[in-house]
Amino acid sequence: MAGDTAPPPAITVSGSATIASDYRFRGVSQSDREMAVQGGITIAHNSGFYIGTWASNLAGWGTFGGANMELDLIGGYKAELAENATLDVGLTWYMYPGGADKTDFAEPYAKLTGTAGPATLTAGVAYAPKQQAIGKWYNTGADAAAGVYNDPGDKDDNLYLWGDGALAVTGTPFTAKAHVGHSWGQDGLGPNATAVAPTGEYWDWSLGADATWKNLTFNVSYIDTDISAREATYLRPSFSKGQDGSGNIAGSTFVVSLTAAF
Numbered sequence: 001m002a003g004d005t006a007p008p009p010a011i012t013v014s015g016s017a018t019i020a021s022d023y024r025f026r027g028v029s030q031s032d033r034e035m036a037v038q039g040g041i042t043i044a045h046n047s048g049f050y051i052g053t054w055a056s057n058l059a060g061w062g063t064f065g066g067a068n069m070e071l072d073l074i075g076g077y078k079a080e081l082a083e084n085a086t087l088d089v090g091l092t093w094y095m096y097p098g099g100a101d102k103t104d105f106a107e108p109y110a111k112l113t114g115t116a117g118p119a120t121l122t123a124g125v126a127y128a129p130k131q132q133a134i135g136k137w138y139n140t141g142a143d144a145a146a147g148v149y150n151d152p153g154d155k156d157d158n159l160y161l162w163g164d165g166a167l168a169v170t171g172t173p174f175t176a177k178a179h180v181g182h183s184w185g186q187d188g189l190g191p192n193a194t195a196v197a198p199t200g201e202y203w204d205w206s207l208g209a210d211a212t213w214k215n216l217t218f219n220v221s222y223i224d225t226d227i228s229a230r231e232a233t234y235l236r237p238s239f240s241k242g243q244d245g246s247g248n249i250a251g252s253t254f255v256v257s258l259t260a261a262f
Contacts, residue, residue: 008046009046010045010046011043011044011045011046012043012044012046013041013042013043013044014041014042014044014261014262015039015040015041015042015261015262016039016040016259016260016261016262017037017038017039017259017260017262018036018037018038018039018257018258018259018260019035019036019037019038019257019258020035020036020037020038020255020256020257020258021035021254021255021256021257022034022035022036022253022255023036023038023056023057023058024223024253024255026160026181026183026196026197026204027181027202027203027204027205027206027223027224027225027227027250028198028204028225028227028249028250029059029249029250029253030056030058030059030070031056031057031058031059032059032249033249033253034059036056036057037056037057038054038055038056038057039054039055040052040053040054040055040072041053042074044078048077048078048079048080049075049076049077050074050075050076050077050078050090051073051074051075052073052074052075053071053072053073053074054071054072054074055069055070055071055072056069056070057069058070058096066096066097066098066099067096067097067098067099068099069096069097070094070095070096071095071096071097072092072093072094072095073092073093073095074090074091074092074093075090075091076088076089076090076091076109077089077090081112084114084115084116085112085113085114085115086112086113086114087110087111087112088109088110088111088112088113089108089109089110090108090109090110091106091107091108091109092106092107092108092109092126093105093106093107094106094107094133096192096194099192101191102132102133102190102191103133103190103191103192103194104133105128105131105133105134105194105196106128106129106131107126107127107128107158107196108126108127108128109124109125109126109127110124110125111123111124111125112124118167118168118169118170119165119166119167119168120164120165120166120167121163121164121165122163122164122165123162123163124161124162124163124164125159125160125161125162126159126160126162127157127158127159127160128157128158128159128185128196129157130155130156130157131155131156131157132153132154132155132190132191133190133191133194134155134156134157134158134185134186134190134194134195134196135151135153135154135155135156135186135188135190135191136151136154136156136186136187136188136189136190137149137150137151137152137153137154137188137189137190137191138150138151138188138189138193139151139188141189141193141233144189144193149191152191154190156185156186156187156188156190157185157186158183158184158185158186158196158197159183159184159185160181160182160183160184160196160197161181161182162179162180162181162182163179163180163181164177164178164179165177165178165179166178173211173212173213174209174210174211175209175210175212176208176209177206177207177208177209177210177219177221178205178206178207178208179204179205179206179207180203180204180205181203181204181205182201182202182203182204183196183197183201183202183204184197184200184201185197185200185201186198186200187199187200187201188200198227199227199231202225202226202227202250203225203226204223204224204225204226205223205224205225206221206222206223206224207221207222208220208221208222208255209221215260215261215262216258216259216260216261217258217259217261218256218257218258219255219256219257219258219259220254220255220256221254221255221256222252222253222254223252223253223254223255224251224252224253225250225251227250229248229251231250232248232249232250232251
């Protein structure tokens, strides 16, 4: 008798753990240009629905109190449009456990991914509707550092568009990667200096490469934004609260990371 092939499981669980030289969110450091430890887990159903969570330590621009960490709750639906095209829609809820009130916010997203041979291209959009967490509560970074609200309760929204590209080098463990993104909306710092686009409108981009061995991936990336040093000065007093305050947290840098997938 022919052997039976077991059907794929209805539910799969996957995850990863990362150590990185910096935590850059859309080009801006969230860890004061210092190391970050990150991890996430996703539970997916074969219908296409999934839920997950991801977390990282933070630094000053992110001195939310409590655990001083970002915890993202994620839910969405992934549909295969064709053999080489996938649509992914969902929502990310950004949380800061034990931190100040009104810093959590929601951001729906959609992304379309296509593959052609060794190349993968992704186009994405994320829109955070008007919320207090991404309003402009402070006129200056110094006000934020001092905890002086200039416009408490202000609400703003934010739109982020991005594109990612990856090209696997056939016969090697290497994959070249590129990213470009643009933010419009929030122009300032929200409660406890939360911000998605602290200067209102800016570009971020990166170029890098992965080297993969079994379940380990080593990445080196050059990351930059068009936020000027003068604009970054607005962020620094709050961002570096209790720290040295040196350096441009939105300036160019190389980030290295090691990720273990399971």
